[in-house]
Amino acid sequence: MAIKLTVNNQPQELDVDPQMPLLWAIRDHLKLTGTKFGCGMALCGACTVHIDGQPTRSCVTPISAVAGKSVTTIEGLSTAAGKAVQTAWVGLDVPQCGYCQSGQIMSASALLAANSKPTDADIDAAMAGNICRCATYVRIRAAIHQAADSLPASQAKS
Amino acid sequence: MDLRNIEDSLATWPPLARLGVTRRDFLRFTTIAGSGLTLGAIIPAAAKNSALTVLGVEGTPGDYSTPFVRIDPDNTVTVICKHVEAGQGVWTGLPAVVAEELDASWDQMRAESSPAKVPTYGNFAFGPKGNVQGTGGSTSMANSWDQLRHAGAYARAMLVQAAANRWKVPASEITVSDGVVAHKSGKKATFGELAAAAGKLPLPTEVKLKDPSQFKLIGREKKLPRLDSHAKSTGTQQFAIDVMLPDMMTAVVLRPPRFGAKVQSIDPAAAKAVPGVVDVVQIPRGVAVVARDTWAAKKGRDALKVSWDESAAEKRSTDALFKEYRQISGGAEAVKVESRGDADAALKKAAKVIDAEFEFPYLAHAPMEPLTAVARLSTDKCEIWAGCQFHTIDQVNAAQASGLKPEQVFINTLAAGGTFGRRATADSDYIAEVVSIAKATGGKYPVKLIWTREDDITGGRYRPATYHHVTAGLSQDGKLVAVKQDVVNQSIMAGGPMAGLIKDGVDPTSVEGGTTEQYEVENAHVTWTQAKVGVPILWWRSVGHTHTGFVKEVLVDELAQAAGKDPIAYRLTLLEKNPRQAAVLKLVAQKAGWDKPFPNGQAGPNGGRRGRGVAIHESFGTVVAHVAEVTVKDGTVTVDRVVTAVDCGIAVTPDVVRAQMQSCIGYGLSAALYGKISLTDGKVDQTNFHQYRVMRINEMPRNIEIHILPSTNPPSGVGEPGTPPIAPAVANAVRAATGIKLHKLPFDLAAAQAAKT
Numbered sequence: 001m002a003i004k005l006t007v008n009n010q011p012q013e014l015d016v017d018p019q020m021p022l023l024w025a026i027r028d029h030l031k032l033t034g035t036k037f038g039c040g041m042a043l044c045g046a047c048t049v050h051i052d053g054q055p056t057r058s059c060v061t062p063i064s065a066v067a068g069k070s071v072t073t074i075e076g077l078s079t080a081a082g083k084a085v086q087t088a089w090v091g092l093d094v095p096q097c098g099y100c101q102s103g104q105i106m107s108a109s110a111l112l113a114a115n116s117k118p119t120d121a122d123i124d125a126a127m128a129g130n131i132c133r134c135a136t137y138v139r140i141r142a143a144i145h146q147a148a149d150s151l152p153a154s155q156a157k158s
Numbered sequence: 159m160d161l162r163n164i165e166d167s168l169a170t171w172p173p174l175a176r177l178g179v180t181r182r183d184f185l186r187f188t189t190i191a192g193s194g195l196t197l198g199a200i201i202p203a204a205a206k207n208s209a210l211t212v213l214g215v216e217g218t219p220g221d222y223s224t225p226f227v228r229i230d231p232d233n234t235v236t237v238i239c240k241h242v243e244a245g246q247g248v249w250t251g252l253p254a255v256v257a258e259e260l261d262a263s264w265d266q267m268r269a270e271s272s273p274a275k276v277p278t279y280g281n282f283a284f285g286p287k288g289n290v291q292g293t294g295g296s297t298s299m300a301n302s303w304d305q306l307r308h309a310g311a312y313a314r315a316m317l318v319q320a321a322a323n324r325w326k327v328p329a330s331e332i333t334v335s336d337g338v339v340a341h342k343s344g345k346k347a348t349f350g351e352l353a354a355a356a357g358k359l360p361l362p363t364e365v366k367l368k369d370p371s372q373f374k375l376i377g378r379e380k381k382l383p384r385l386d387s388h389a390k391s392t393g394t395q396q397f398a399i400d401v402m403l404p405d406m407m408t409a410v411v412l413r414p415p416r417f418g419a420k421v422q423s424i425d426p427a428a429a430k431a432v433p434g435v436v437d438v439v440q441i442p443r444g445v446a447v448v449a450r451d452t453w454a455a456k457k458g459r460d461a462l463k464v465s466w467d468e469s470a471a472e473k474r475s476t477d478a479l480f481k482e483y484r485q486i487s488g489g490a491e492a493v494k495v496e497s498r499g500d501a502d503a504a505l506k507k508a509a510k511v512i513d514a515e516f517e518f519p520y521l522a523h524a525p526m527e528p529l530t531a532v533a534r535l536s537t538d539k540c541e542i543w544a545g546c547q548f549h550t551i552d553q554v555n556a557a558q559a560s561g562l563k564p565e566q567v568f569i570n571t572l573a574a575g576g577t578f579g580r581r582a583t584a585d586s587d588y589i590a591e592v593v594s595i596a597k598a599t600g601g602k603y604p605v606k607l608i609w610t611r612e613d614d615i616t617g618g619r620y621r622p623a624t625y626h627h628v629t630a631g632l633s634q635d636g637k638l639v640a641v642k643q644d645v646v647n648q649s650i651m652a653g654g655p656m657a658g659l660i661k662d663g664v665d666p667t668s669v670e671g672g673t674t675e676q677y678e679v680e681n682a683h684v685t686w687t688q689a690k691v692g693v694p695i696l697w698w699r700s701v702g703h704t705h706t707g708f709v710k711e712v713l714v715d716e717l718a719q720a721a722g723k724d725p726i727a728y729r730l731t732l733l734e735k736n737p738r739q740a741a742v743l744k745l746v747a748q749k750a751g752w753d754k755p756f757p758n759g760q761a762g763p764n765g766g767r768r769g770r771g772v773a774i775h776e777s778f779g780t781v782v783a784h785v786a787e788v789t790v791k792d793g794t795v796t797v798d799r800v801v802t803a804v805d806c807g808i809a810v811t812p813d814v815v816r817a818q819m820q821s822c823i824g825y826g827l828s829a830a831l832y833g834k835i836s837l838t839d840g841k842v843d844q845t846n847f848h849q850y851r852v853m854r855i856n857e858m859p860r861n862i863e864i865h866i867l868p869s870t871n872p873p874s875g876v877g878e879p880g881t882p883p884i885a886p887a888v889a890n891a892v893r894a895a896t897g898i899k900l901h902k903l904p905f906d907l908a909a910a911q912a913a914k915t
Binding site: 016021024027031034035036037038039040041043044046073074075089090093094095096098099102105120124125127128132134135136137138139141 | 245246247389394397400402434451453454526528574576577608611823824827828848852853858860
């Protein structure tokens with residue numbers, strides 16, 4: 001039976017194996033390739049999306065668990081926090097190979113939506129699940145602070 | 159290592175010999191080289207689509223397929239990059255070189271990947287004939303510098319001449335600045351407006367390159383943001399894994415559980431019963447499960463039953479290997495790397511002797527994008543999409559796997575989601591696999607091959623496990639008088655098409671960057687013993703320097719201590735004939751405040767101990783020194799601060815240089831603190847990031863300061879050279895904090911302390 005969900009504000013119906021991880025449903029069936037495969041075990045964060053606003057590892061989330069929910073991928077990121085994060089990412093030239101950065105940005109924008117002025121410890125806690133083998137961490141941290149500074153606290157969630 | 163020999167080595171390798179330059183190409187190249195273009199001849203041609211196209215060496219009138227620079231009527235300037243962008247910033251750095259000589263505006267610059275084609279897009283660091291296209295050895299900028307400066311200068315001269323013709327004024331009265339061509343009369347034009355006319359002009363007989371003092375973009379801060387940041391911050395950068403072709407299927411491959419095992423029999427029934435699985439085929443490297451999507455392919459592979467013939471498989475454990483390495487070190491099989499003076503005699507007379515063993519594990523590269531490639535095969539054509547690092551070698555290997563000719567293989571090089579050396583294999587492992595699958599399935603559909611993370615971590619091609627035994631002697635006054643060093647590891651080059659680089663029995667990648675190579679020592683004796691192990695190995699970001707640099711810098715630090723000297727002052731006495739390294743060392747000492755003790759001495763927060771350590775190393779033509787400050791508490795090392803000095807010649811894009819230093823520090827620290835691949839009875843113990851631990855944001859040094867030495871020398875590379883000195887700088891800082899000597903990677907302070915007592 002087809003599973004109904006919302007992806008980037010668009011209603012979608014997917015007739016796939018209910019156990020298929022959301023990651024592969026998004027990538028292979030909806031052709032939204034901004035969300036990346038990195039480990040398949042929720043160890044690296046490259047596959048991070050928002051489910052009803054919460055950062056979630058799509059590689060271990062069965063599509064059946066997302067029925068009726070609202071999924072946001074990097075392609076649909078449109079919150080004030082998300083835009084501020086992306087602007088800071090470009091402004092500080094955070095990416096190197098860039099492969100992990102969709103996941104980094106989804107984690108960072110969820111952090112800012114929940115905590116408009118994160119400390120370094122808050123950033124460590126929210127971002128430690130996202131691996132970057134290019135080790136762009138120094139710039140990721142700086143970009144999150146910059147995005148926070150650019151964002152009035154009341155706007156982060158909208 | 160002299161990379162220039164790669165070309166000759168490959169020329170003797172049958173598949174590549176077919177790709178050699180024709181006599182016609184060679185004549186053209188040398189003729190033009192003789193007229194003043196040293197690297198990469200450029201031939202202008204009539205406009206393609208009303209655009210100015212500057213062609214490569216093979217270009218003939220009417221052939222617009224291989225340019226270096228394209229200027230389109232929309233006023234964009236596209237630099238056709240022969241090197242893969244894998245994060246190192248080359249798709250920003252190469253356009254910067256063109257933009258400078260062209261006097262373009264940075265906003266109008268674009269980067270595009272070149273096709274695989276030699277000698278047009280050959281890497282001149284791999285040989286003067288340009289017979290191999292590849293990205294590696296931190297050579298991209300160095301070998302493109304002169305070529306792309308000329309490309310920019312030619313394009314500029316042609317735009318100027320087109321404006322002069324249009325406005326009927328002397329070319330000498332025309333200026334170009336920030337993408338605008340202008341005359342004092344007030345006439346102005348964009349490049350796009352002049353491109354069509356410029357493209358019809360003959361090639362200027364000569365162009366004058368700028369004096370570096372005239373540079374407006376190169377080396378300037380904040381003027382050269384990366385061209386790929388936006389795409390990589392919005393999920394729109396396309397990697398091989400993102401390629402979606404009509405009717406494409408996805409494949410995963412079941413490979414042997416031990417290196418060297420072979421398929422004995424296959425029972426595909428259960429795999430084929432998985433909904434979505436369309437084919438199960440045997441290929442030379444295993445058994446591929448092909449399905450309508452990735453999930454089905456993976457489930458199919460889980461269900462697949464294969465029995466393996468393990469009679470020729472490697473079944474040893476890494477513990478046993480290190481025991482063997484220790485036994486064969488300096489023994490009957492050892493080959494002389496270097497010998498001068500009389501090391502044995504000098505050691506006998508030495509006032510103090512340090513004798514130490516070092517061990518380095520196998521390491522996986524673990525790029526964030528696991529190996530992925532797409533192939534579409536027909537009877538006369540094979541198309542590949544991948545983050546190719548050895549473009550024309552991949553082309554030849556794809557030809558072999560498909561049964562086609564190299565010229566029937568079309569390589570689309572996409573941005574690579576990291577590589578660190580992993581995508582540069584002489585046998586193009588993952589590309590050969592995807593082509594084999596496409597061939598085994600009769601070219602019925604395009605195939606995307608995905609390696610899972612488990613495939614990646616357990617798949618071999620590791621940094622070779624390495625053992626060093628070193629003995630060094632000091633005179634009464636603390637002078638280093640002798641070094642004996644024996645190195646044991648597998649050879650990266652042996653048995654493959656690059657075996658021609660093995661010189662006098664020594665694989666340079668096994669020993670490059672050694673102690674006696676970089677420091678002045680009167681008496682030296684160095685040997686290398688090739689270990690024969692069935693574990694596939696490969697270059698890993700900075701290759702041999704990963705271990706030789708560590709041994710060198712930890713040894714010298716301990717020698718300084720034994721001599722009662724300051725580590726920086728002691729190194730400077732060994733670098734009297736190396737002013738370049740000495741200058742880098744002095745700068746890093748000054749910037750780090752080396753002469754200023756910590757405010758509270760070695761007492762750190764919460765009962766921890768603080769320490770500061772230094773290391774310097776030259777690799778791939780670049781010198782990097784790091785000073786690391788650490789806190790050690792309960793056996794755990796935290797790297798608080800790293801101060802870096804780097805001499806890479808002209809820093810074309812300084813912020814990219816800084817980014818690469820940060821990246822090298824993080825990558826090197828992963829190996830120093832956590833990285834280890836081990837084998838038990840031939841099976842790899844680690845499978846994913848929970849067991850193959852890498853640096854995360856909370857573990858990364860909070861403060862990293864990078865200082866670039868001003869230089870007028872041509873640029874050298876920055877993708878690798880920051881890696882070798884970080885681990886020894888941290889080891890030296892830990893010893894300063896605790897007295898614990900770390901000679902085995904990854905660091906295990908408790909074990910090191912236990913071994914000492």
